[in-house]
Amino acid sequence: MTIAQPASSFDADDTAPLLRATDVSRFYGDRVGCAGVTFDLWPGEVLGVVGESGSGKSTLLRCLAGLDPPTGGRIVFEVPAGPVDIYSLSEQDRRRLMRTAWGIVHQNPRDGLRMDITAGGNVGERLMDRGDRHYGRIRAAASDWLGRVEIDPARIDDRPRDFSGGMQQRLQIARVLVSEPRLVFMDEPTGGLDVSVQAKLLDLLRVLVRDLGLAAVIVTHDLAVARLLTDRLMVMKDGAVIESGLTDQVLDDPQAAYTQLLTSAVLTV
Amino acid sequence: MYVAVKGGEAAILATHDLLAERRRGDPAIPELSVAQIREQMGLAVARVMNEGSLFDPDLASLALKQAQGDAIEAAFLLRAFRTTLPRFGASVPLDTAAMHIERRISATYKDLPGGQILGPTYDYTHRLFDFALMANGSRPKPAAEAATRLDTHMPRVPDILGTEGLMEPEVPPPGDPKPADLTREPVAFPVDRDLRLQSMARGDEGFLLGLGYSVQRGFGGNHPFAGEIRMGAVAVEFVPEELGFAVDLGDITLTECQMINQFGGSKDIDPQFTRGYGLAFGHAERKAMSMALVDRALKARELGEAATYPAQQEEFVLYHSDNVEAAGFVEHLKLPHYVDFQGELELIRKIKAERVATAAAAAGTHKEAVE
Amino acid sequence: MSFAGSTSSEVDYNYAYLDEQTKRMIRRALLKAIAIPGYQVPFGSREMPLARGWGTGGIQITAAIIGPTDTLKVIDQGADDTTNAVSIRRFFERTAQVATTEVTSDATIIQTRHRIPEEPLTARHILVYQVPQPEPLRKLEPSERETRNMHAWAEYGLMHVRLYESIARFGQVTTTYDYPVHVNGRHVMAPSPIPKFDNPKMHNADALQLFGAGREKRIYAIPPHTTVKSLDFDDHPFTVQTWDKPCGLCGATDSYLDEVIIDDAGGNLFVCSDSHHCETRRASGHRGTMLGEAVGAKLAGDTAQGGRST
Numbered sequence: 001m002t003i004a005q006p007a008s009s010f011d012a013d014d015t016a017p018l019l020r021a022t023d024v025s026r027f028y029g030d031r032v033g034c035a036g037v038t039f040d041l042w043p044g045e046v047l048g049v050v051g052e053s054g055s056g057k058s059t060l061l062r063c064l065a066g067l068d069p070p071t072g073g074r075i076v077f078e079v080p081a082g083p084v085d086i087y088s089l090s091e092q093d094r095r096r097l098m099r100t101a102w103g104i105v106h107q108n109p110r111d112g113l114r115m116d117i118t119a120g121g122n123v124g125e126r127l128m129d130r131g132d133r134h135y136g137r138i139r140a141a142a143s144d145w146l147g148r149v150e151i152d153p154a155r156i157d158d159r160p161r162d163f164s165g166g167m168q169q170r171l172q173i174a175r176v177l178v179s180e181p182r183l184v185f186m187d188e189p190t191g192g193l194d195v196s197v198q199a200k201l202l203d204l205l206r207v208l209v210r211d212l213g214l215a216a217v218i219v220t221h222d223l224a225v226a227r228l229l230t231d232r233l234m235v236m237k238d239g240a241v242i243e244s245g246l247t248d249q250v251l252d253d254p255q256a257a258y259t260q261l262l263t264s265a266v267l268t269v
Numbered sequence: 270m271y272v273a274v275k276g277g278e279a280a281i282l283a284t285h286d287l288l289a290e291r292r293r294g295d296p297a298i299p300e301l302s303v304a305q306i307r308e309q310m311g312l313a314v315a316r317v318m319n320e321g322s323l324f325d326p327d328l329a330s331l332a333l334k335q336a337q338g339d340a341i342e343a344a345f346l347l348r349a350f351r352t353t354l355p356r357f358g359a360s361v362p363l364d365t366a367a368m369h370i371e372r373r374i375s376a377t378y379k380d381l382p383g384g385q386i387l388g389p390t391y392d393y394t395h396r397l398f399d400f401a402l403m404a405n406g407s408r409p410k411p412a413a414e415a416a417t418r419l420d421t422h423m424p425r426v427p428d429i430l431g432t433e434g435l436m437e438p439e440v441p442p443p444g445d446p447k448p449a450d451l452t453r454e455p456v457a458f459p460v461d462r463d464l465r466l467q468s469m470a471r472g473d474e475g476f477l478l479g480l481g482y483s484v485q486r487g488f489g490g491n492h493p494f495a496g497e498i499r500m501g502a503v504a505v506e507f508v509p510e511e512l513g514f515a516v517d518l519g520d521i522t523l524t525e526c527q528m529i530n531q532f533g534g535s536k537d538i539d540p541q542f543t544r545g546y547g548l549a550f551g552h553a554e555r556k557a558m559s560m561a562l563v564d565r566a567l568k569a570r571e572l573g574e575a576a577t578y579p580a581q582q583e584e585f586v587l588y589h590s591d592n593v594e595a596a597g598f599v600e601h602l603k604l605p606h607y608v609d610f611q612g613e614l615e616l617i618r619k620i621k622a623e624r625v626a627t628a629a630a631a632a633g634t635h636k637e638a639v640e
Numbered sequence: 641m642s643f644a645g646s647t648s649s650e651v652d653y654n655y656a657y658l659d660e661q662t663k664r665m666i667r668r669a670l671l672k673a674i675a676i677p678g679y680q681v682p683f684g685s686r687e688m689p690l691a692r693g694w695g696t697g698g699i700q701i702t703a704a705i706i707g708p709t710d711t712l713k714v715i716d717q718g719a720d721d722t723t724n725a726v727s728i729r730r731f732f733e734r735t736a737q738v739a740t741t742e743v744t745s746d747a748t749i750i751q752t753r754h755r756i757p758e759e760p761l762t763a764r765h766i767l768v769y770q771v772p773q774p775e776p777l778r779k780l781e782p783s784e785r786e787t788r789n790m791h792a793w794a795e796y797g798l799m800h801v802r803l804y805e806s807i808a809r810f811g812q813v814t815t816t817y818d819y820p821v822h823v824n825g826r827h828v829m830a831p832s833p834i835p836k837f838d839n840p841k842m843h844n845a846d847a848l849q850l851f852g853a854g855r856e857k858r859i860y861a862i863p864p865h866t867t868v869k870s871l872d873f874d875d876h877p878f879t880v881q882t883w884d885k886p887c888g889l890c891g892a893t894d895s896y897l898d899e900v901i902i903d904d905a906g907g908n909l910f911v912c913s914d915s916h917h918c919e920t921r922r923a924s925g926h927r928g929t930m931l932g933e934a935v936g937a938k939l940a941g942d943t944a945q946g947g948r949s950t
Contacts, residue, residue, distance in 0.1 A: 092793040114801075120808055121801045128804065129797030135807055135873035157808050278726050345691070352687040353653065455682030455857040458785045584784055594855050597692025601772065604694065604724050607898055608717045608754045608913055612816030612835045614899065615881055620810055 016078050018043045018183055018215050019064065024073035026059050032239040033059035037073070039234065039244070043182065046209055046216045048230030048247060050223060050262070056239035057219045058187060064217060065185045066098045077101065077183075099129050103176030107188040109168035112175065113160045119146060119171055120156040126179040145174040149204060166197035170204065177208065184209075186218045190225055202228050223263065227251055235259045292337050306330035315522075315551025316340050320592060321347025322452070322471040324521050324550050341473075345593045352452065359447075361506040361515050365525050365548075366425050369502040372552075375426050376495040377529060383423035388500065389552070426497035427527045427544050437532070437543045458584055465567050465583060469560045470548060472590030478555060480580040480590075481562030488578040489566040493545065496529040500552050524549045526557035530565050532572065543568065656703040656736040662686055666704035666859070670850060673861035678823030679791070680774050685857040695728055697852030698751045698770035701859065705766065705850075706732065706749060711739045713747035718755035718896065718913035725753070742916050754817070756838040758895045758917040761847035763864065769832045771853040774860065776820040776830040796828050799871055807876055816881070822869045823862060831868075837880045837896045842868040887912045888930030889940050890921035902935045911939060 017040035026033035034056035041047055049057040062068040064075055069087050076083045079101065086094055098104075103126075106112040113122055123142035124132075132138055143153040149170040151163075160168050169189065176184060189205065190198040206229055209216055220226055226233055226247060233250045235243040235258070243256040254260045293300065307314055307330040317329040321344040328350065332343035372388025375381055387393070401407050430436035448463035449456075456464055469477060484491050502520040509516060526547040534540035545565025547557035566580040579585050589595060654660065662684075669683040688696040706712065712732055716725040720742040728751060729740050741747050744759040753770040761767060777787040780798050790796070799820055806814045813819075819836035823829045831839060832851060842849060842862060849862040862868060872878040886893045888909045895917055897910040909930050912918035922931070922940065930936030 095793055095795070117801060118805060118808055121805050124804055125797055125801050128800035129795070133800070133872075133874050135804065136875045138804065138873075139808070278730070281723060281726055281730075348687045349689040353657075353659070355659075452687065453684045455684055457682065458783075584782075593687070594692040597694060597696075598772070598855055599693075600691060601693030604753075605717050605722050606754070606833075608835055608896070609817040609833050611896075611898055611913075612837075612881060616814055616816050620812075620814075623811065 016083065017041060018045075018078050019217075020074075020076040020078075020083070021064060022074045022076070024060065024063055024070045024075060026056075026063055026068065027071045032056070034063070034236070034239045037234075037241055039241075041183070041215055041217065043215055044213045045232065046214075046218065046230045048226035048233045049217065049219045049236060050221065050226050050233060051236035052221060052262075055236040057236050059239075060236070061185055061187055061217065061219045065102065065104050066094050067104075099126060100179055101181055102183040102185065103179070103181045105169075105172055105176055105184060105186040105189050107191045109160065109165070109172050112172040113168060115161045116159060118157045118159055119151065119163075122160065122171060122175050123178050126175065130179060141178055142174075145178045146171075148177075148208070149174040150200075164197075165193055166201060169193065169201060173205070173208070177212065177214075180212075181214070183215045183217070186216060188220055188222075189218065190220075190222065198225075205229060223251060235262065292335070301334060303327060303330045303334055306333050312552060313338070313340065315549070315553045316474060316556070317343040317347060318550040319553055319556060320344035320471055320473060321351065323347050323351040326551075341592050341596050345596070348593055356453075358507060358509075360518070361508060363503050363505065363523070365499065365503055365523065366423070366428070367503070368423070368499055368523070368525075369520070370419060370423050370499060371501040371522075373423060373497065373499040373501075374495075375497045377426060377497075381424075381426065381429065383420040386419065390554075423499070425499070425525075425527065427529065427542075430496075430529070430542060435542055436529070437541055439544070456587065459570065460583055460587065462564075462568075465587065466546065466548075466560075466564060468587045468590060469563060472560070472586075473592035473595070474553070474556045474559065476590050476592065476595075477559035477563055480566075480586065481559035483578065484562045484566045484580045489562075489580045490574075490578075491530045491545075491562070491565055493528040493530050493562055493565065495558065496527045496544070498524070498526045498554055498557065500524040500554070522551050524551065524553045524557045526554065526561040528558070528561040528565055538572065543572065653735055656706050656732065657689070658686065658700065658703045662700075663704040666700055669859045670701065670704065670861065673850070673859050674848070674863050676827070677862055677866050678821075678827030678829040678860060680853075680858040680860045682857055683859050685854045688854065690727070690731065692855040693772060694724060695751070695753060695770040696854030697856075697859070698753070698768045698854075699728060699731065699852075700854060701768050701850050701852040702732065702749055702751050703736070705768075706736050706738055708737065710748045711741050711746055712736075713741050713744065713750045714752075715750065715755060715757070715914075715916075716753040717898075718757070719915040721915065743920075744916055754833050754835075755896070755913060756834055756841045758892075758912070758914045759920075760841075761845060763846045765847040767847050767849045769834075769849065769851045771830065771832040771851050771858070772855075773818075774830055774851065774853040774856050774858040776818075776828050791827060794826065796822075799828055800873075803871060803873065803876075807873070813872070813876065813878075819878075820871050822871060824866050828871070829860060829862075835881065835896055836870065836878070839868070839870045839878070840880065844868075883910060885910050887918060887921075887928050888936055889928040890918045890926045890931075891928040892918070892921055892926070900939065909935065909939075 019041040022038050024037040025035045037060055039047070049060060051057045059068070063070040066086050075086050077086050077097065079097070086097065089097070104112065120139055120142040123145050124138040127138050127141060139156070143156055146153045146156060151167055151170055151174070160171055163171060190201055193201065202225060208214070209229065218225070218229055230247045233244060233247045234241045235250065235256065237258050243250060243254065243259045250259065251263055254263050307326045310330070310333065313333055314326050314329045317332055317340055318324055318326065320340065321329060321332065329343065329347060332346040335346060336342035370386055372390060373383065373386040375385065427436050431438060442461060448467070451464055451467055483489060485493065501522065503523050504520055505518045506515040507518050508514060528545035530543045530545060532541060532543040543565060545561035547560030547564065549556040549560070563580050563586060567583055567586060569576040569581040574581070576582050665684055669681045673679065673681045685697065686700060688699055690696055690699060702712070712729065714720065714725045714729040716722040719725065732738050733740055744750070744757045748764060749766050749768060750757065751768040751770065756767065775787055777790055777799070780802060781787050781790065803813050806812070815836065817835045818830055818833040819839055821829050821831050821839060821842065831842060844865050844867065845862070846864055848864055851860045870878040881896070883897050887895060887897055889911050892912055895912045895914055898913045900909045900911055901907070902909050928936065931940060
């Protein structure tokens with residue numbers, strides 16, 4: 001179910017999907033987490049996964065992001081050497097991929113930040129992970145990224161616990177993006193924030209994703225977030241994808257009865 | 270001053286003499302015999318045997334004498350001796366159902382086969398001084414014999430529940446492997462229950478008591494019932510290779526506690542009662558009960574419960590319950606650390622000097638600017 | 641219990657206290673440790689008649705490798721006559737009937753706590769370190785399961801985050817002892833609480849270096865001629881401590897100095913922490929500025945007396 005993209009948005013080598021999920025399932029005993037999920041994600045594409053809590057979207061995200069092996073199916077990621085099944089890699093190689101090729105923005109900043117390490121240390125960690133050993137350059141990169149996520153670089157030596165919720169979430173984004181991943185997974189990135197703070201964060205995310213040409217998978221129960229950020233949408237219910245397509249198409253002309261219910265229950269952006 | 274940290278063999282030897290003198294106390298007062306300690310300080314002896322991991326009332330009494338009654342120091346002595354003993358084998362699993370009961374109570378049943386046997390306990394005493402003990406020589410009147418003999422059949426309470434299928438069964442792990450021995454092999458986490466129980470059996474009573482108490486107060490979320498506490502002599506049997514059948518080596522006194530806990534069930538496990546188990550040398554109910562509470566709390570992982578609290582975290586419990594190790598490391602702070610301290614001292618001075626210099630330079634710049 | 645009533649308890653113990661099976665177990669752990677430099681090998685640490693935290697790891701290693709032809713030197717804080725060094729030396733004199741020395745070059749085994757001798761060690765030496773906390777990542781990650789994964793996957797970025805934090809806050813790395821090192825380009829290792837001054841001596845050393853943590857039940861090693869790099873940043877290179885003044889007793893300018901408070905008004909004197917090094921220099925005619933003063937003479941006398949006591 002790939003969707004044609006305007007050729008201009010691709011670089012010359014972007015001829016293969018960045019992430020290819022085939023029949024991904026995750027069972028917990030008899031309980032279904034997610035089942036039979038198949039899709040391709042192209043470089044620079046933003047995919048939304050919507051559904052109510054318990055629909056399996058977070059389970060799917062954990063499988064895709066390398067945090068939780070699926071019970072069945074394959075998740076293939078495109079690296080310079082070619083496509084690799086991420087769960088056929090050694091745990092060490094998979095973790096390296098997780099720290100360099102993609103990033104995860106957690107709903108709760110506490111899960112994504114080190115609360116007792118300064119903002120600069122938080123942003124610099126991935127650079128040090130990959131072997132950067134020049135303090136000045138690490139600090140300059142951290143400072144630059146704080147600016148890009150609209151945190152005053154003068155606060156580089158403050159700790160996240162002294163930041164507001166919105167700032168913590170932006171710091172988490174800087175921490176992930178500093179290593180220039182090609183793909184970002186976001187789990188309810190605006191959850192738990194005030195409406196005005198949410199709007200600012202969404203705006204920032206939209207700009208960053210566009211400017212960096214990032215691919216992203218965004219899990220949300222908030223259709224407004226999906227409409228604003230995503231190119232394509234998958235609707236999940238009881239662990240299965242029941243509808244997918246271009247975001248505007250799915251939201252404006254939902255086919256499945258459940259999607260119609262979802263879209264009618266809410267909002268206009 | 271400086272000379273004080275310079276040891277010198279003579280000074281160390283002198284401390285040994287001073288210690289011997291202090292241990293003996295006033296020589297005009299008659300010396301305690303090891304037999305007196307063994308007979309009259311039985312609960313202290315039990316604690317030393319538990320934390321020293323060796324059932325030997327005579328040596329535990331000697332350890333208490335040598336350690337001036339310091340239970341941890343005495344346990345240390347016993348352990349340092351135990352570690353040198355040859356291991357010639359393991360006993361047949363002890364059958365506590367066949368215990369020669371001195372005390373057996375259940376809080377979950379008013380009456381049960383075999384009955385409630387109260388035995389020797391402080392539980393029903395008022396904690397008032399018995400000043401008669403100030404003067405030696407009094408002899409307690411002999412306790413009256415019961416009119417009827419104890420039942421020979423004293424089933425363990427969890428076994429009674431087990432026949433109804435209401436109690437989590439105690440089954441060995443697949444293949445029934447030999448239990449690990451934490452005194453011979455390093456522990457690798459996560460650990461199975463054999464190591465957890467072994468570690469707690471030698472663990473500090475006070476530490477386990479605190480952890481068990483924390484579970485009860487809600488830092489662990491269990492709702493325990495004292496299913497049964499029993500104390501008495503149990504036969505130790507051993508199968509020598511050359512004989513091929515079990516030989517009775519003698520009896521040891523044990524205290525066993527089985528806690529019963531509600532369990533709501535999970536996706537894989539039906540709702541049932543789960544158990545916490547405690548076993549200790551000698552008469553040591555507080556130790557056995559604390560151990561049983563923490564044993565149940567440590568089952569969090571197997572039962573799919575969130576391990577949020579200290580008593581549920583095996584690394585926390587196992588690493589910190591050993592009082593001989595803990596005391597050694599806490600007390601090693603008495604060793605000289607002046608080389609490390611010197612490093613810190615230099616650093617603080619350096620940082621302070623740099624900050625003063627920076628401030629002075631800034632003040633100078635400011636002054637220039639003003640001028 | 642044969643020795644319970646004996647007056648001379650040591651006669652009932654095996655040579656060097658540990659039984660031969662235990663020694664073999666420790667030697668196997670040592671061989672593994674030498675084969676994987678800097679890797680912490682779990683071992684069945686025994687309960688020793690000395691307290692945990694008081695050198696039981698080092699004592700077990702020494703007991704496993706010592707023989708009647710060895711010559712043992714024991715130092716604590718660089719000095720041969722500190723209380724625990726005396727106690728451990730006595731332990732091996734009693735249980736292993738081994739010759740002991742304070743002369744670094746005469747020793748075949750040197751058990752140490754918190755220092756590396758100033759005199760360069762040679763291929764004839766084995767240096768046995770007492771280690772309180774073998775896990776360099778422990779302060780960052782309390783769980784043993786997690787730190788073992790971090791080592792297995794060589795995920796050491798967090799160590800540099802710690803250095804980064806220190807520079808960001810204080811302008812320099814504020815770790816002054818137990819300064820983490822990267823061994824053989826693979827494992828990050830705790831060098832035990834030696835001052836960072838001693839770290840460079842570990843690099844490409846001629847001597848075999850063995851590390852024992854009794855309470856934590858770990859053994860690790862640095863074989864001779866192995867790279868040992870102190871963690872740092874390219875633009876904040878690792879440096880060692882320096883002093884403005886030479887040793888007050890022997891005038892040495894290149895040794896680690898301890899500060900001695902000589903009066904209640906903050907007066908101080910700096911002297912070599914390596915007591916044997918200091919004595920050797922004085923014996924060959926080097927004289928510090930304080931040697932003529934009463935306090936200097938007294939200190940020199942104390943250490944010289946320590947030198948004769950064996």
